[in-house]
Amino acid sequence: MNNKFWYLTKQSLRKKLKSKWFVGVNIMLLVVIVALININSIIAFFGGDFSEKTKVLVIDNTEISYSVFKESIEELIKEDDTKEIVVNKTKEPEKQISKNLEDNQVLIVFDNDETSFVTAKVISNEKIDNTTYQYISQGLNTAKTSVALIKTNTDPVLLAKISSPMDTERIVLSDEKNVDENMEMVMGSIFPTLILPFFMLIIFLVQMIGGEICEEKTTKSMEIIISNVSPKTHLLSKVLSSNLFVILQGLLLVIYAAIGILISTKGQLSIDPNVDSLLTATVESGFLDKILTLLPAIIIMMILSFLAYSLIAGILASMTTNMEDFSQIQTPIMLVLLAGYYLAIMAGMFDGSTFIRILSYVPFLSCLVSPSLYIIGQINMIDVLISILVLIVTIFIMIKYGLRIYKVGILNYSNEKIWSRFAKALKSKDM
Amino acid sequence: MLQVKNIVKYYGKNKAVDNLSFEVKDGEIFGLLGENGAGKTTTFRIIMGLLDATEGEVLLDGKPIDYSITDKIGFVTEERSLLTKMTVKEQIIFYGVLKGMREKDIECELKKWLKEFQIESYENRKIKELSKGNQQKIQFISAVIHHPKLLILDEPFTGLDPINVELMKKAIYSLQKEGCSIIFSSHQMEHIENFCEKLIILVKGKAIVDGYVKDIKKDYKKKNILIRGENLPLKEIEKIKGVTSIVKQKDEYMVKIEEESVAPKVFAKIKEFPITKYDVTEATLNEIFIAKVGGVHE
Structure with missing residues (x-):
């Protein structure tokens, strides 16, 4: 019996890995992941450019603003590889330039002002992209400060002290809370990316195990298989093979990402400044520390969740008699999964909510919601352990009662509605 | 076993x-x-x-x-x-x-x-x-x-x-x-x-x-008689007590009888006619099945 279990597991895993679907999806994933990581190079290759050049033309009626503005802009974009702003002075009349202004050109007119020292007009054909406008605004402010400094004969050292940001020491008294308000920004940008593969793998898992059981039922080969191995052996072999499959698929995703990074850095393993700043924010916000502290619990929870999702998918798939039924049973699973994904991303919005805390204990949601709440400091390690415990109990119940449904379900070809078959199987005495 | x-x-x-x-x-x-x-x-x-x-x-x-x-x-x-x-x-x-x-x-x-x-x-x-x-x-x-x-x-x-x-x-x-x-x-x-x-x-x-x-x-009492011949007195055969039906099958007739004892009575009616086949057979399994199950099956 033991040999048959391993044979079924091996056979099921081999079938998945040899399928055209697996090969096709992985080629697609490799291409998409590598392309996303190298999107700048791809766009540049096809003639597009993220670092589009913006030409700023300056009419300086104050005689002193242009040079300060130009210096300021050059300083600001020095570390930004994605932007190029060229500042030039012009003596042509404003009306004429405005008339002939191109889409990538911005005209700035500095004028003297008795109360504000200097004013500026920013003229463009269309909306200026947000980052470029930010740089121009900062350049204008710096120019104004310098003009004011000159006009009021203020000591530059004193002015620097006045305009420098306040030195702040941030102290949070509760251990459960974040040490950094940047965490929400990190949660918004990093966390969805981190849990997306997990979300995808669960979808694969549900489709794999359900599709395989459904296929064996619809081809009637189930009767032959079940006459040789017990339903328990059959279900557990499917669960194991599907879980091994998604773990392997997860590793492949990591490899694809590594390939993408290697191509992006041309093998130098140097980090893009944008990624670098994001990583710095991640470390400084305490996100990384939290993740590392929680890592063992996250791994346990992931494995248990894979188990739980594969068991529920297998049990429900045993009730199907055709692919239409299978689509029906997938829907509630997908909805729960989707709810978990969005709750995890939006967890920060429910600060202190008891409801969201309770949801973090709910099996099928906990794997996504619980780590999210822990990282943003809304729950502690005890809560995470409770979620794991609830998950273990749920898996135990699913094995105990789900097998009853499975045993009856796999041989049930009645035309009744799937959920009605499900309820009857649960009540069945055919154990 | x-x-x-x-x-x-x-x-x-x-x-x-x-x-x-x-x-x-x-x-x-x-x-x-x-x-x-x-x-x-x-x-x-x-x-x-x-x-x-x-x-x-x-x-x-x-x-x-x-x-x-x-x-x-x-x-x-x-x-x-x-x-x-x-x-x-x-x-x-x-x-x-x-x-x-x-x-x-x-x-x-x-x-x-x-x-x-x-x-x-x-x-x-x-x-x-x-x-x-x-x-x-x-x-x-x-x-x-x-x-x-x-x-x-x-x-x-x-x-x-x-x-x-x-x-x-x-x-x-x-x-x-x-x-x-x-x-x-x-x-x-x-x-x-x-x-x-x-x-x-x-x-x-x-x-x-x-x-x-x-x-x-053998235990199933009803039998069939297969008869091949010319100008057979079918109407008279049908009147014999114990004959349930006569079915034409290509160039011969199948006379269905209630029990084996009816067979000599059928033979008596046709012995004067030019017959080339007279065969008393057991009912087919199909007939037994239909009779027992009580309906037509596939």
């Missing part, structure tokens, strides 16, 4: 099998008949250990059927139970390993069977690419690859042409010689008549006919 002892199976309040008992000795071919929904599939599933009987027991060689001995059973289901995306070889190896065989032994046996069924070239073809008849052969091979002690054949000849039916019959007889107990179910009564020594007819889960085929036919 298979022993089915007083099995009863309920689905909710519905009794699917009602106190059914029979034995199939080693090397015996046993027929299990019944119209659709009579309880045949449930009986097969109980024998295979797929379902538990509500009451009664099933023994194979004196042991209750469980997963320790299901390796000794082969099952050809009524509907094809093949994973059609697999190749013939993959499919047979898959089922063979589940029957406890080693892959090498399976490959060796498979070659013999493919040769016997004259489909050697299909070894690496996908099952979905095969014709229905060839799929049926593969299904049969998958059920017998491990030389079972008990073989259940539910409509084994579906989709086969007469030549392939003969090939399969030969294979079944060869398994019978090995001492395999065979349970055979079919809606084609001529196959049952040719094959089975014993049979049971199920109606609503209950055995209403049970015994050796020759005894069942």
